[in-house]
Structures are given as C-alpha cells and as structure tokens.
Amino acid sequence: DIVMTQSPDSLAVSLGERATINCKSSQSILYSSDNKNYLAWYQQKPGQPPKLFIYWASTRESGVPDRFTGSGSGTDFTLTISSLQAEDVAVYYCQQYYSTPLTFGGGTKVEI
Amino acid sequence: QVQLVQSGAEVKKPGASVKVSCKTSGYTFTSFSIDWVRQAPGQRPEWMGWINTDNGNTKYSQKFQDRITITRDPSASTAYMELSSLKSEDTAVYYCSKQLDSWGQGTLVTVSS
Numbered sequence: 153d154i155v156m157t158q159s160p161d162s163l164a165v166s167l168g169e170r171a172t173i174n175c176k177s178s179q180s181i182l183y184s185s186d187n188k189n190y191l192a193w194y195q196q197k198p199g200q201p202p203k204l205f206i207y208w209a210s211t212r213e214s215g216v217p218d219r220f221t222g223s224g225s226g227t228d229f230t231l232t233i234s235s236l237q238a239e240d241v242a243v244y245y246c247q248q249y250y251s252t253p254l255t256f257g258g259g260t261k262v263e264i
Numbered sequence: 265q266v267q268l269v270q271s272g273a274e275v276k277k278p279g280a281s282v283k284v285s286c287k288t289s290g291y292t293f294t295s296f297s298i299d300w301v302r303q304a305p306g307q308r309p310e311w312m313g314w315i316n317t318d319n320g321n322t323k324y325s326q327k328f329q330d331r332i333t334i335t336r337d338p339s340a341s342t343a344y345m346e347l348s349s350l351k352s353e354d355t356a357v358y359y360c361s362k363q364l365d366s367w368g369q370g371t372l373v374t375v376s377s
Contacts, residue, residue: 192364194309201359201367202301202309213365245308249364253325254299254311 154178154248158257165262171233173260175246180226183250190250193222193231195242196259202245206231238264266290268360268368275374281348284371286360293341294318296363300334300345303370304356312358315343350375 155178165171181190189209194202204213206222209229219234233240241264246257271285286298299314313324315334322334328347336343343360350373357370 201361201370203367204365207365247309247364252311252323253327254364256308256310258308 153253154181154251154255156246156248156255156257158246158260160260161258162261162263164264165233165236167238167264168235171236171240171262173231173244173246173262175224175229175231175257177227177229177248177250181248181250182226189225189229190248191222191224191229192247192249193220194245194247194256195240196245197242205244233262236262236264266362266366268362268366270358270360270368270371273372273374275376276350278351278375278377280350280375281346282350282373283344283346284358284360284373286343286345286368288341288343288362291362293336294338298334298336298343299361299364300332300343300358301361301364302354302356302358304353307356309359310356312345317343347373352376 157176159174191209193206195205196202205216210222221232223230243259243261245259267289269287274282294317297314300312301309303309315322317336331348333346352375355375357372359370360368
C-alpha cells in the first residue's frame, strides 16, 4: 500500500496570511504513460464529507477559489492557501489514486 | 445537480451485518463508478472499495475483502455496501462517493453490545 504522510498535523495562520501543507507519498505517484500525478486534495469541515478541491495534483475543482494552489510531482506535494480566509478553517487531506487501495494522508488542521 | 443520499444511522451488535444504501440522482448512474469510504472518529478517511456501476465489477481493499460486498441496482440508480462480522472497530461514518468528486452525507454505523 502507498503510505501518504502529511505535515504539519496542524497550523495556525492569521487571516490574509499564507498556509502551506505538505504531503509525501511512500512511492512515486507519477504515471509515466500520461505524465500525471495521481494526487488529490480534499477539504473537510466538521460533520461534513470530504470535498474534492484539487486533482491531478494541481487542477482546481470547479468553484474552488484560486487562492488554493496544488503543486509538486513524484512523491512530494504541497497545498498552498495564499491568503487565508475564515471559511478556509478545516482539515485538509491528500489522497493518492495511483493504485488501490486508495489511501489518504493523516490530515492537516488549519486554524486561525 | 448531482446528489447522493444515503440511508440512515444504524446501531448493530458485534457479529452482525449492516447494509448501507446510496441513492443517486442528477447524472447518468452507469457512467461513473461508486466508491465507499469510511471514517472513524478523529481518523483519516479509509477507502473500502468501488463498483463499476455499468457492469457490476468490484474492487475491494484487502483489509475488507472477506467481509464486504458492494452491489448496485441500475434501475434504481442506487448502490449498496454490506459489511459483515461487525466489530467495535467498525464504528464509523460510511460514505458513498461518485468517483470521489461528489459524496453522500454519510451514514453513522455504531457497533456496540
């Protein structure tokens, strides 16, 4: 199984400041035949299901604000929130879909 | 709009089985797979398996291989997940998802004697 490791576990950021979340996979999730990274980012708020925010490591889902940016390739990935807003308080998970079982990172709790 | 509506909360005794339904609307059911993911309190989501809603083929996580059955009824645009031999560690919120881009509201399954 591919192990996904996120850091930090939590971070507190002032409104308007940048938040950076890291995600590392135990093996490369870059598929050579299509040159795509099989990585997604989700936002989850209490009592709600995860919400897909980014796929293919850097493609924003429709409706996701452009202050959210995904980057990275191979085994190392980053989710950046350029200017934190109050509504961004949540837990963020990375997830690989390169191979089954699909696996999630441990989550990063973003607070103000 | 795409909607996935799951069945209600369940309380089960150890050793019992639970079957959760996921009724979909707003898209062509047989065009997208359905995944099942569970999340224990305070834990990361855990992928359990998926079903090809067109031909019924399934893929399960090895962790649940012996205890899980995912089925679908295309005529009702509904998928089902049955988990048997329940243990207290199976207490979690169970989600269905359309290819992980749209999710049901979750079904809390509590396993307790």
